[in-house]
Amino acid sequence: MTRRVAIVGVGATVFRSVSPELSYKELMYEAAIRAYADAGIDPRVDVDSFVTSAEDLHEGTSIFDEYTPDQLGGVLRPNHTITADGLNSIAAAYMQILTGEFDVVVVEAHSKASNSLTPEQVAAYALDPVYTRPLRAHPHFIAGMEMNRFLSESGYTREQCAQVCVKNRRNALANPLAAYGASTELREVLESPPAFAPLSHADIARYADGAVVVVLADEERARQLNSIPIWVRGVGWCSDTPALETRDWGQAVYARLSSQMAYKMAEIQNPREEIDLAELDDSFSYKELQAMEALGLCEPGQAGAMTVAGETKPDGSLPVNISGGSLGTGLAHEATGLLKLFEIVLQLRGHAGPRQLKNARVGVAQSWKGIPHTSGAVVVLGRE
Amino acid sequence: MGLRDVAVVGAGLTKFMRRSLETGRELAFEASKMALDSCGLTMDDVDCVVIGTAPDAFDGVHMKGEWLADGAGGWRKPVMRGYVGGGTGVFSPIQAWYHIASGLFDVCLVVCEEKMSTCQPHPQGAFLTIFDHTTERALKPNLLWIFAMEMQRYMTTYGISERDIARVAVKNKRNGLDHPATQVGADITVDDVMNSAVMSWPVKRLDVSPTSDGAVAMVLASDRVARRITDKPVWIQGVGWSLDTQYWANRDLAYPTYLEKAARMAYSMAGVKEPRKEINIVEPYDPFDYKELHHLEGLQLAPKGGAPQLIIDGVTERTGNMPSCPSGGLLGVGNPIAAAGLMKVSEIFWQLRGEAGKRQVPGTPARGLAQAWGDLMQVGTVIILGNEPSSR
Numbered sequence: 160m161t162r163r164v165a166i167v168g169v170g171a172t173v174f175r176s177v178s179p180e181l182s183y184k185e186l187m188y189e190a191a192i193r194a195y196a197d198a199g200i201d202p203r204v205d206v207d208s209f210v211t212s213a214e215d216l217h218e219g220t221s222i223f224d225e226y227t228p229d230q231l232g233g234v235l236r237p238n239h240t241i242t243a244d245g246l247n248s249i250a251a252a253y254m255q256i257l258t259g260e261f262d263v264v265v266v267e268a269h270s271k272a273s274n275s276l277t278p279e280q281v282a283a284y285a286l287d288p289v290y291t292r293p294l295r296a297h298p299h300f301i302a303g304m305e306m307n308r309f310l311s312e313s314g315y316t317r318e319q320c321a322q323v324c325v326k327n328r329r330n331a332l333a334n335p336l337a338a339y340g341a342s343t344e345l346r347e348v349l350e351s352p353p354a355f356a357p358l359s360h361a362d363i364a365r366y367a368d369g370a371v372v373v374v375l376a377d378e379e380r381a382r383q384l385n386s387i388p389i390w391v392r393g394v395g396w397c398s399d400t401p402a403l404e405t406r407d408w409g410q411a412v413y414a415r416l417s418s419q420m421a422y423k424m425a426e427i428q429n430p431r432e433e434i435d436l437a438e439l440d441d442s443f444s445y446k447e448l449q450a451m452e453a454l455g456l457c458e459p460g461q462a463g464a465m466t467v468a469g470e471t472k473p474d475g476s477l478p479v480n481i482s483g484g485s486l487g488t489g490l491a492h493e494a495t496g497l498l499k500l501f502e503i504v505l506q507l508r509g510h511a512g513p514r515q516l517k518n519a520r521v522g523v524a525q526s527w528k529g530i531p532h533t534s535g536a537v538v539v540l541g542r543e
Numbered sequence: 544m545g546l547r548d549v550a551v552v553g554a555g556l557t558k559f560m561r562r563s564l565e566t567g568r569e570l571a572f573e574a575s576k577m578a579l580d581s582c583g584l585t586m587d588d589v590d591c592v593v594i595g596t597a598p599d600a601f602d603g604v605h606m607k608g609e610w611l612a613d614g615a616g617g618w619r620k621p622v623m624r625g626y627v628g629g630g631t632g633v634f635s636p637i638q639a640w641y642h643i644a645s646g647l648f649d650v651c652l653v654v655c656e657e658k659m660s661t662c663q664p665h666p667q668g669a670f671l672t673i674f675d676h677t678t679e680r681a682l683k684p685n686l687l688w689i690f691a692m693e694m695q696r697y698m699t700t701y702g703i704s705e706r707d708i709a710r711v712a713v714k715n716k717r718n719g720l721d722h723p724a725t726q727v728g729a730d731i732t733v734d735d736v737m738n739s740a741v742m743s744w745p746v747k748r749l750d751v752s753p754t755s756d757g758a759v760a761m762v763l764a765s766d767r768v769a770r771r772i773t774d775k776p777v778w779i780q781g782v783g784w785s786l787d788t789q790y791w792a793n794r795d796l797a798y799p800t801y802l803e804k805a806a807r808m809a810y811s812m813a814g815v816k817e818p819r820k821e822i823n824i825v826e827p828y829d830p831f832d833y834k835e836l837h838h839l840e841g842l843q844l845a846p847k848g849g850a851p852q853l854i855i856d857g858v859t860e861r862t863g864n865m866p867s868c869p870s871g872g873l874l875g876v877g878n879p880i881a882a883a884g885l886m887k888v889s890e891i892f893w894q895l896r897g898e899a900g901k902r903q904v905p906g907t908p909a910r911g912l913a914q915a916w917g918d919l920m921q922v923g924t925v926i927i928l929g930n931e932p933s934s935r
Binding site: 162220221222234235236237238239240241242243255260281284287288398401402412416532534 | 545546566592597598599600602603604605606607608609610612613617618619620621622623624625626627628629634638640641642644645646647669670672673675676783784785786787788789790800801804805808812917918919921922
């Protein structure tokens with residue numbers, strides 16, 4: 160029989176645009192001790208395996224897994240790193256527990272983005288070294304092209320995308336972890352200087368520093384621990400293609416396929432009806448609308464209209480990025496997805512304070528690998 | 544072991560060489576195609592892909608796993624790249640094991656690729672970036688130096704001579720002559736090793752494996768599907784991995800405790816109680832000749848300081864009681880880092896199936912172990928394969 164897996168502990172630092180007083184190790188440690196206290200476990204005794212998310216060039220250190228075990232309490236234990244968002248590491252931890260050989264697995268991801276003075280030059284190293292990098296273009300041109308294609312294919316407007324910025328940054332005002340909460344007017348977003356048209360500067364999520372740690376356990380252990388278990392009902396992840404030349408520019412195919420995998424596992428037939436809240440990729444404003452479509456959270460072509468009508472606000476029929484999303488909390492490299500998952504866990508537990516939704520039972524978190532790639536992950540969580 | 548048993552059903556590899564004309568993606572494609580052809584599958588049969596490749600700094604490609612993905616068949620499929628430095632090549636099939644043993648997938652393609660030649664003038668430039676940015680990097684450390692320290696500590700603690708260690712290089716380079724992918728197979732003597740240039744005492748040129756380009760791929764399947772694909776599935780009986788503290792200067796380098804932990808984890812899953820009797824064939828990680836000995840001890844296949852006696856007695860020769868690195872290992876075939884680890888696992892696969900050609904060990908080995916090592920002398924990864932599923 161397949162085991163059931165729950166999230167039994169979460170911990171996070173606050174996210175800020177800079178953190179000169181703390182090293183990445185201190186950020187990791189702070190998130191870890193909060194998660195362990197939340198779960199009521201001792202990492203040196205109770206944890207069977209540690210999975211961390213990191214990319215060498217984000218860290219400025221090669222084979223970064225070297226620097227993960229000490230501050231997590233994982234020395235001389237199974238540890239490994241995944242070069243993907245924290246939600247992919249949740250999938251890895253989930254699989255490890257399903258094998259039956261591991262009962263408690265810890266997932267960590269962090270961002271120390273402020274260490275990179277020129278993050279766009281780091282991102283440029285992800286472009287194909289033969290075909291694309293020699294163009295010497297700022298890699299965000301890909302987002303501009305993708306947004307253009309998405310708007311023209313789907314009929315969405317810049318105003319609808321701008322509405323996402325307004326909503327998410329306002330949501331972030333109620334989230335003490337968020338770095339970029341603000342009362343922004345639609346006009347301010349629309350009049351923000353163009354970055355890579357139709358993308359404006361305000362459409363782009365800014366980086367923040369911080370760390371998130373999550374503790375997962377099998378059902379038996381989860382029921383012994385004191386925290387309210389939030390069940391992992393489904394996981395999905397997918398890579399489309401690294402080639403700019405042959406990809407589908409208008410649609411987030413990776414998000415659609417990832418969600419299909421996760422929904423199948425979670426036995427979700429009708430996501431629009433069955434999902435109470437969503438934390439979706441909004442590293443660029445249009446990505447939230449694209450993700451709503453890909454995850455089947457709206458009727459085709461209706462994501463923009465739903466947003467303008469306020470359906471995705473905290474008091475709407477499907478709250479999206481109630482945490483503030485990446486536009487409001489900050490884009491946190493590999494921790495981006497875990498911040499989204501963190502919010503869903505708080506909401507499903509009923510611990511979200513002033514942001515608390517009523518009757519939240521099932522939530523979905525989704526993340527994207529980011530420019531220039533087409534891969535991502537989806538995790539479905541539930542109270543039952 | 545796990546929710547269900549997992550088997551290796553196919554493998555393939557490119558030639559290991561100093562400088563390949565192919566890109567990393569092309570190397571990954573070549574190895575993947577060969578592995579799929581070897582078991583009569585196509586990408587349509589593959590549910591998910593695991594990619595193994597060590598630092599992005601070699602290729603200068605950020606998010607290298609994404610870039611390699613379509614070369615490795617990872618198009619519109621779940622793709623995951625995990626890593627533990629030099630231990631990655633053996634960790635990748637472990638990662639594929641948990642994909643399948645979880646019950647989520649039936650067939651997983653594992654692809655390990657490394658292209659070190661793009662790093663000019665030498666990959667040591669990339670290795671500099673694995674050290675702590677504040678306390679170590681300013682000293683401009685070189686990997687050869689820290690391994691020389693470890694080798695020296697190992698020799699001093701147990702009274703081991705350079706000549707006895709050199710026997711490993713002689714054995715592995717000779718074994719490598721029979722491997723079709725070999726880059727550095729050679730017939731040499733202990734004197735040749737002793738007379739080769741000192742790089743960082745006691746490490747000499749012939750004590751060290753080369754830098755290489757290459758890729759290896761392997762197909763893993765769940766029990767139900769594996770038996771449909773092949774009459775000779777080779778079962779994963781146990782897996783283990785363990786990561787020690789980053790503060791390597793605080794540890795006693797004479798003995799790899801992290802490897803003992805990883806090995807005990809794998810033995811426990813495999814139901815192996817007496818490793819020295821129950822492991823018939825072993826591929827310990829041998830980027831340096833002393834590492835083979837060091838690792839045999841960490842794996843509990845020799846007493847502490849006792850591994851040199853095994854090679855003196857011929858136990859680890861191909862014709863010996865416990866052949867070690869019958870492939871030729873990293874010293875005899877080559878060392879495209881992640882790919883070299885998976886090459887070791889593929890060697891155990893072919894040996895257990897009796898398909899290792901000129902490298903085939905005598906008798907009918909029933910169980911083999913492959914191991915890799917990496918990071919700051921810090922991680923051990925262990926996989927145990929057998930002709931039967933784990934008895935546990």
